[in-house]
Amino acid sequence: MSNSWLDRSLIAAIQKMADPVPIRLRLGSEADESPSSPSALPTIRVSDRRALFALLRNPGINFGELYSQGRLEVEGDLLRLLESLYHIRQGIVARTASRCYGWMQINSMQGSRKNIHHHYDISNEFYQMWLDAELVYTCAYFPHEKASLEEAQKAKMDHVCRKVWLRPGETVVEAGCGWGALALHMARHYGVRVKAFNISHEQIAFARERAAREGLNSQVEFIEDDYRNISGNFDAFVSVGMLEHVGKKYYREFGRVIHRAIGDQGRGLLHFIGKNRPQPLSAWIRKRIFPGGYTPVLREAMNVLEPYNYGVLDVENLRFHYAKTCEHWLNRFERCYDRVAAHNGEFFARMWRLYLAGSTAAFRAGSLQLFQVVFAGRACKALPWTREYLYQKTADHSGQDVEWIHAMS
């Protein structure tokens, strides 16, 4: 039994497993006999036979692992390969029943702290290399496709604030505040007082320092604590990019926390990565990037709001805006790739490249969605009559051009 026969059998088995995705797979320095047509997918080159075995055994984890180790290379456009794979894979998902993996990191208070620490406490300097100037690490809103990332992150913050019609003097609680950009933006431009919660120590330290530097620490309080410990009463609730870390087992509890904070009179916004069909995140993403992460379908996310009689006012899908955001991040990341690799090692740098490219591809292909859900309590006193005000250009943010419904007059 010749080695080359074994290798060819392994390659054939992997290709068969990937069917109907037409994977071009090569081993070591093996030449690419069949010249690829312009429309063909890029070639995947695997360095050694053990890597082939690993890929065959568990492609969901080992594609990412081998890529990070440099034992799997993509010759050509990585992003294009991933997007094609996601597009074709989606068709398959549509034909098979949803699967549920038992392997999941627990999102208890202690578990969440560990899970969040893993990703968000890497180092602020790392994120500063490739995020926007304000360190907003969630989907941006591009009023036009050509807007810059900086413009789009500002526009997203305004979009969120206007969607929950913040008015001067009101109080807001934010669950999962990252480096504090949105909380500070709300305080500065909408005249509200904000309590912002986060369990990432690095992020909270940064946010507090920024609030002090910008003279906003009388208006914004950054609290290093779990969302489950939110206390106090507020006019509005916002959470941008945290539901993904809550875990669907805790949705009802999350809803109870919201209801405790804003009651029946308040309103709020949930901004989160979701899916069209229920499916866990890829095993590799959960292992290396987001332990404990789960991206719900809209139906599942309703379990946060429905038990508390919250009315959904507005849902917007910003999937392509997240694809564009990730593309910006990936481009910026590539420009600092060598610095990242020098500082954090080649494994880390390749892992992050794959994660950013994979996310871009997943949002483009529709494997991931981005939902913004606006909701209000049953006793919410005044609501905007239509959504038109969101699209009116106003110099200030006073909301004085809004036509209101006085529901309980």
Added chain:
Amino acid sequence: MSNSWLDRSLIAAIQKMADPVPIRLRLGSEADESPSSPSALPTIRVSDRRALFALLRNPGINFGELYSQGRLEVEGDLLRLLESLYHIRQGIVARTASRCYGWMQINSMQGSRKNIHHHYDISNEFYQMWLDAELVYTCAYFPHEKASLEEAQKAKMDHVCRKVWLRPGETVVEAGCGWGALALHMARHYGVRVKAFNISHEQIAFARERAAREGLNSQVEFIEDDYRNISGNFDAFVSVGMLEHVGKKYYREFGRVIHRAIGDQGRGLLHFIGKNRPQPLSAWIRKRIFPGGYTPVLREAMNVLEPYNYGVLDVENLRFHYAKTCEHWLNRFERCYDRVAAHNGEFFARMWRLYLAGSTAAFRAGSLQLFQVVFAGRACKALPWTREYLYQKTADHSGQDVEWIHAMS
């Protein structure tokens, strides 16, 4: 045991049952000793002791029955009473578990035909007395609160057409087309070809005649058939005010019909009355007004779309627009009340007054919601970049000011 003692006990028992709603209940011509304060609820006056028994036994059905029979009168503002009841009742709903009644009319093809016939085949002349000129019997969209009903129904049709970005030459299938206004509007103003389905014989006959009269019958085909028999391939799917009649048992089948019609490339819109918490419609509404009706929460409605991998792009809640629409209908209905009573009898006229007043109150109080859900298949080729185009005033409907995403370029 004096009769007055029995009557007083019955009244007390009903008031206790209604707790915490402070009902003012009087029997026969009994005087109202305690003069009502301006803030008190209107007085409910019941004509006879048997009516008190009936109310005590089954208020959910018998309030409506007795009102229709003229054995229960509301002294003062009926709408205000109902709205107050709904507001207070909502708080109760929020504290109790959802209940599920077994009593439900079946929504099979045959059952649906009977259920729809009950409501929609009353007579076109009846609906012409109090609907808008185009006979649009669904929630209107008021760009401003003071818009007329006619303006608001036109604006709704445009809102729907623009939400699914209809373009000249495309094909549309409509499930549940009423008297045909939307199908004809789409054809005339958006240059599309439409197949419109409805099982109400009266409505289809009217719609066909109108299409012929307006020279649109080469563009619009009205088909008297069940949505389950939709055949053919289309670019877009719309259904305005039909999901309420589908029954949640049939949502998956409804989704299959949609998927068969527009596949993975199409997009569509579902416009339907919903709730914030799962609850059946009132027993009286199901008995007298909408047999087989069910108004889902958003979570339940997702069962139409999720199995087919449809992505939700946009959800808008138009609850207050429906309250305003019903208020217009109620006012118009009151103006023709005597004609209705003369032609259809007092029972029918009072029943309809209560239904229209109750619907207005329910949308105002939030017991009912109105959702417009826009969705697209995973292979939908071009999508609007933002929703801003919906709010731009354009003379034509060409959509040329829309920035597109070419998802699968």
